[in-house]
Amino acid sequence: MPCKKTGFGWIAVLILSLLPPFALAGETVRIGTWKTPQTIQPFFYERFLPDAMQSQILSFTNPADQKTALLAGSLDMCGTTLAHAIYSACAGQPVVVVAALCNKCSALVVKKDGPIQSEKDLQGKTIGYVPGTMHEILLRETLTRNGISPEKDVKLIRVDFFDMGTALARGSIDAFLSGEPLPTLAVSQGYGSILSYPYYTDSVGTINAAMIVRRASIDKHPERVSLLVLAHARATRYLRAHPEEWLDKASGFGTPMEVLKKAAPNMELAWEMDDTFVQKAKALGSRMQALGIIDRQPDYNRLFDLSFVRQAKEKRE
Numbered sequence: 056m057p058c059k060k061t062g063f064g065w066i067a068v069l070i071l072s073l074l075p076p077f078a079l080a081g082e083t084v085r086i087g088t089w090k091t092p093q094t095i096q097p098f099f100y101e102r103f104l105p106d107a108m109q110s111q112i113l114s115f116t117n118p119a120d121q122k123t124a125l126l127a128g129s130l131d132m133c134g135t136t137l138a139h140a141i142y143s144a145c146a147g148q149p150v151v152v153v154a155a156l157c158n159k160c161s162a163l164v165v166k167k168d169g170p171i172q173s174e175k176d177l178q179g180k181t182i183g184y185v186p187g188t189m190h191e192i193l194l195r196e197t198l199t200r201n202g203i204s205p206e207k208d209v210k211l212i213r214v215d216f217f218d219m220g221t222a223l224a225r226g227s228i229d230a231f232l233s234g235e236p237l238p239t240l241a242v243s244q245g246y247g248s249i250l251s252y253p254y255y256t257d258s259v260g261t262i263n264a265a266m267i268v269r270r271a272s273i274d275k276h277p278e279r280v281s282l283l284v285l286a287h288a289r290a291t292r293y294l295r296a297h298p299e300e301w302l303d304k305a306s307g308f309g310t311p312m313e314v315l316k317k318a319a320p321n322m323e324l325a326w327e328m329d330d331t332f333v334q335k336a337k338a339l340g341s342r343m344q345a346l347g348i349i350d351r352q353p354d355y356n357r358l359f360d361l362s363f364v365r366q367a368k369e370k371r372e
Contacts, residue, residue, distance in 0.1 A: 083109045084283060087121040087133030090114045092236060092305035092315060093157035093322045094134050094264065099290040099304075104282060116215055118264070119187050122150065125269060132272075132283050136264045139187040141340045144353035149270040153363045154284045155325035155332065156264040159254070161190050162238035162321065163197065165230045166223060167248040174201045174251060183214035183222055183231035189263045192339065193253045194232040195346045200255075205346070223247060234263075236310045239318035243311075252321065258338045261323070273360060284326075284363035285370060291326040328364050 084104075086097040100110045115121045118135040122143055125133045134156050135143075143150045165171040171180065174197055184191050195205045203209060214222050219231040224246040232253070241247025254261050266287060268280055294301040301324070302315045333355060343349045 082107075083111050084131045084279065085111045085113060085129065086283070087113050087115055087124055087130045088156075089116070089134065090308040091234065092302065092308075092310070092318070093160045093234065093324065095301065095305055096156070096287055096290040096294065096324065096326075097134075099293065100283070100286040103286040103289040103293075108282065110286075116217065117185055117187070122148075122267070125150070125267065128269075131279065132266055132268045134264055135267050136187065136189045137262055137336055137339055138189050138192045138343060138348075140265060140267055140358065141336065141343060141353055142187060142349055144358045145349045145351060150267045151270050151273055151357070152265045152267050152328070152336075152359045153273075153280060154266040154287050154367075155262075155328050155364075156266050158261040158263050158323040158325050159252075160234045160263055160322050161193055161232065161254070162235065162252055163194070163230065163232045163250045164219075164223065164238045164241050164247045165250045166226075167242075167246055169229070169248075171230060171250065174198075175203070177201070177230060178203050178208050180229035181210040181212060181227075183219050183228040183233075184211055185216055185233070186213060188234075189339075190232045190234060192259070192343060192346070192348070193255075195348075196255060196259075196342060197232070197251070197253045199346065220244070220247070235322050236305075236314050236318040239321070240310060240314050243314050243317065258342060260335050260338075262332065262335045262339065265328075270357075281363050281366055285367045288326040288364070288367040291324045294324055326364065326367070328359065328361055333359050333361075 088094045088097045097112050104110060118139040121133040122135050122139060124130045126148060140150055140152050171177060177198060184194050198205050198209060205211060216233055216237060219233050219237060220241050222228045223231055238249055242249060272280055302312060305315055306312045337355055340352050
């Protein structure tokens with residue numbers, strides 16, 4: 056004979072049945088990002104997630120490692136550059152862009168009072184960069200627009216972001232194209248000079264990085280993805296409205312506050328995506344193919360899922 060349930064018991068069963076499965080277990084979601092001011096939002100997710108969810112933030116030094124951890128199942132969501140997302144999609148990897156992360160943030164830096172006074176002076180020089188980043192695309196675009204072959208006319212060498220300043224100061228490289236606050240730090244410490252902010256409004260513009268998930272996460276746990284994107288949107292809006300708190304947290308990553316304040320105009324926290332955003336990403340993909348970084352275009356309809364950003368817009372507070 057079945058057990059008799061009280062009215063209260065039926066209510067409890069109903070409530071539990073409406074909760075996402077992962078929320079019942081008090082699951083910890085794992086997020087990957089960089090420890091930089093422009094990729095800081097995940098460090099604030101905790102205050103915007105439901106009480107049943109906790110977040111664990113894992114920091115990386117480059118976008119490829121984050122993506123690799125995501126595909127291995129070690130992360131539920133992570134940041135990556137749009138350039139690397141496009142590259143990954145072309146390689147058949149099941150990544151999906153679900154929210155923007157940051158815009159702008161790039162600068163081309165040379166030795167202060169050195170021989171490089173214009174972009175054309177980069178001919179024959181050694182330039183540091185991180186493969187798979189927006190900075191690589193902007194660097195190659197800058198060289199190409201100035202009639203300089205990235206393969207023949209300069210020496211491009213891989214240098215981790217946090218080693219670029221030291222390499223430039225020691226003379227190991229003549230220039231680097233990197234993300235803030237490293238360019239502003241090079242200027243503040245007296246060894247660097249910003250040659251240009253290479254944003255090309257006639258094509259790619261200022262788009263930079265985004266948050267990605269595995270396609271399987273969308274298929275199996277769309278409610279989890281929705282909650283993460285909502286937390287990302289709310290964290291971004293909060294930090295935009297509280298710039299002192301944003302920079303104070305960022306200063307804990309090791310960059311002095313005065314440097315961050317100078318770099319802030321060249322950094323833009325982001326979360327929204329729309330058709331225009333995707334069109335800029337397509338322009339980026341076209342430039343990547345023209346530069347020989349990819350040999351074909353990905354399926355942008357599969358690479359970008361705007362539905363979670365649209366849901367977040369409907370829940371503005």
